[in-house]
Amino acid sequence: MRRGIAASALVASLALTATACGGSDSDSGKSDGPVTITWWDTSNATNEAPTYRALVEQFEAAHKDIKVKYVNVPFDQAQNKFDTAAGATGAPDVLRSEVGWTPAFAKKGFFLPLDGTEALADQAKFQPSLIKQAQYEGKTYGVPLVTDTLALVYNKALFEKAGITEAPKTWDELKAAAAKIKDKTGADGYWGSVQAYYAQPFLYGEGTDTVDAAAKKITVNSPAAQKAYGTWQSLFSGKGLHKADATADAYAHIQDAFVNGKVAAIIQGPWEITNFYKGSAFKDKKNLGIATVPAGSTGKAGAPTGGHNLSVYAGSDKAHQEAALKFVNFMTSAQAQETVAVKNSTLPTRADAYTAKVKADPGIAGYQGVLAAAQPRPALPEYSSLWVPLDTELAKVAGGKESLDKGLGNAELAISKLVDGFSK
Numbered sequence: 444m445r446r447g448i449a450a451s452a453l454v455a456s457l458a459l460t461a462t463a464c465g466g467s468d469s470d471s472g473k474s475d476g477p478v479t480i481t482w483w484d485t486s487n488a489t490n491e492a493p494t495y496r497a498l499v500e501q502f503e504a505a506h507k508d509i510k511v512k513y514v515n516v517p518f519d520q521a522q523n524k525f526d527t528a529a530g531a532t533g534a535p536d537v538l539r540s541e542v543g544w545t546p547a548f549a550k551k552g553f554f555l556p557l558d559g560t561e562a563l564a565d566q567a568k569f570q571p572s573l574i575k576q577a578q579y580e581g582k583t584y585g586v587p588l589v590t591d592t593l594a595l596v597y598n599k600a601l602f603e604k605a606g607i608t609e610a611p612k613t614w615d616e617l618k619a620a621a622a623k624i625k626d627k628t629g630a631d632g633y634w635g636s637v638q639a640y641y642a643q644p645f646l647y648g649e650g651t652d653t654v655d656a657a658a659k660k661i662t663v664n665s666p667a668a669q670k671a672y673g674t675w676q677s678l679f680s681g682k683g684l685h686k687a688d689a690t691a692d693a694y695a696h697i698q699d700a701f702v703n704g705k706v707a708a709i710i711q712g713p714w715e716i717t718n719f720y721k722g723s724a725f726k727d728k729k730n731l732g733i734a735t736v737p738a739g740s741t742g743k744a745g746a747p748t749g750g751h752n753l754s755v756y757a758g759s760d761k762a763h764q765e766a767a768l769k770f771v772n773f774m775t776s777a778q779a780q781e782t783v784a785v786k787n788s789t790l791p792t793r794a795d796a797y798t799a800k801v802k803a804d805p806g807i808a809g810y811q812g813v814l815a816a817a818q819p820r821p822a823l824p825e826y827s828s829l830w831v832p833l834d835t836e837l838a839k840v841a842g843g844k845e846s847l848d849k850g851l852g853n854a855e856l857a858i859s860k861l862v863d864g865f866s867k
Contacts, residue, residue: 478766479510480536480759483525485518485751486787490717494786495774502773509766529553529758536767540585540754542576543820543827548754549579550824555755555764556582562755562771568793576819577752585752586775587792589783592817593644593746594810596701597708597732598724604628605707610734612744614648614674617708617737621683624707631706632683634697635675637841639833641710644746645671647818648739653829653858656821659865663833664855671739672837672847679841687841710736712749716788716806733809735816748817750792790814825861832857 482499486492492515499511514535516524522544528534529548540548548554557563566574569587577585595610595617602608602620605627611617621632635641646652651667654660662668679687685706688696698715700706702722719725738744753771755764773779780796783789790810791797802808820826836850836857845853855867 477508477510478762479512480763480766480770481512481514482537482770483514483516483521483535483539485516485521485539485541487714488515488517491787491789494783498774498779498782502770505773506766506769509769511770525553526551529756534756534758536756536759536763537770538754538756539588540752541827542585542748542750542752545577545585545752545754546579546822547824547827549582549584553757554584555757555759556584557586557755557768557771558583560768561765562586562753562768562775564772565776565793568777568795570792570794570814572748572817572819573750573792576748576822579822579824585754586771588751588753588775588780589789590748590750590792590814590817591712591714591790592748592810592814593641593710593712593736594813595708595734595736596711596719597734598630598701598704599730599732600724601628601630601704601707602732605632610732611737612735614645614678614737614739618678618681618684621707622681623683625683628707630704631685631700633678633708634685634700634706635678635687636697636710637687637689637693637838639830639837640747642672642675642833642837644710644736644744645675645739647745647747648674648737648741648743650739650741650743652821653833654821654823654826654862654865656823656826659862661855661858661862661865661867663829663858664851664867669847669851672840672851674739675837676840676847689838689842710746713788713790713806713810716804716810719806728805731806731809733806733813735813745816745818746813748819750790823862828861829858832861 484495486495496513499513525538573587573590577583601624605623607620611620617633624632646668649667649671651662653663655662678684697709701709702719702724704724719731720728725731735744736746753774755767777793777795780791781798781801784791784801784807788804788806832854836854839845840847840850
């Protein structure tokens, strides 16, 4: 499941189900009984949730006065479900919030500022850029739980068979490598995604972004962005370069081809580590290569920072908030993060959680090495929503249904309606 793509969460508003009622459950209001808090976990229900459930049990065993009502909410529904609940009644006391949602909900007043609270007692232990990404207007509204970024993942055996000894460092090198791999192995060398989130590294490689938040300017159709997307588009045609797939199942198609050795390299995030290992090409985990995404013409290489924070609902009463703060502190501790990393193959957000046991997983160790190139998202509440119109337009461009100029022009117009007061 795609963990880092906030745009996928922007779906039509869904009615809040009775089973997802939040932390205002009156059974917890008894002065002589434990406080019951509700946690909405948005992790993958099959591969990741069991680990979090086990940690909840550990927390309850250590805190007899607190009970945790665990609710697994599908990631692609959670943003709108929480928005609906927080604006009415029944919001959970704790939300596993995608990093792009955090400033948006903070702006609405739905999240409790955590500065100086027990939840952030270990703030100095966390990667500073991740704390910054959890902030809005100078206050911190989430504690980083897991992080991620995109990397060039590749099949070492196919690269070696083609005589390629190291990962490509530029997009031109990737094109050359793809042609060699096709000639020597018959497999495609690279298969790119048409989704806007996966095109983001091309923008960073040209020193730009969809918007310049500081200057309040839309830059998605600037000369630098046009060059970036031109490079992105060029990787769908040529020897060893798989054609664009704009179907609804494109993500699964690309992933399946990679894990089964039909394509040598893709751009992907660490949320797929466990699924990589299930494929025939990576029975030997050491065959998985992980490198920083190739650089653009500026020489810069970077990918968006994704991940999830734990945030506390501002509408809960004091007893629930205090219990929630203890819970967040526990779940983001080094010990808990080590457990999650080992069980779920996700990336910790604090340095002391990268233990020898965690780094024994070559996937985690590999992604840790590319985190230095991860680019924090600007503290713009609307930022994640900007990928929605781009998803629509880039799919048309990649599929040959409209020109790049027209696609970026359409995206620029759509984005202008999402960011108030921004110039073109």
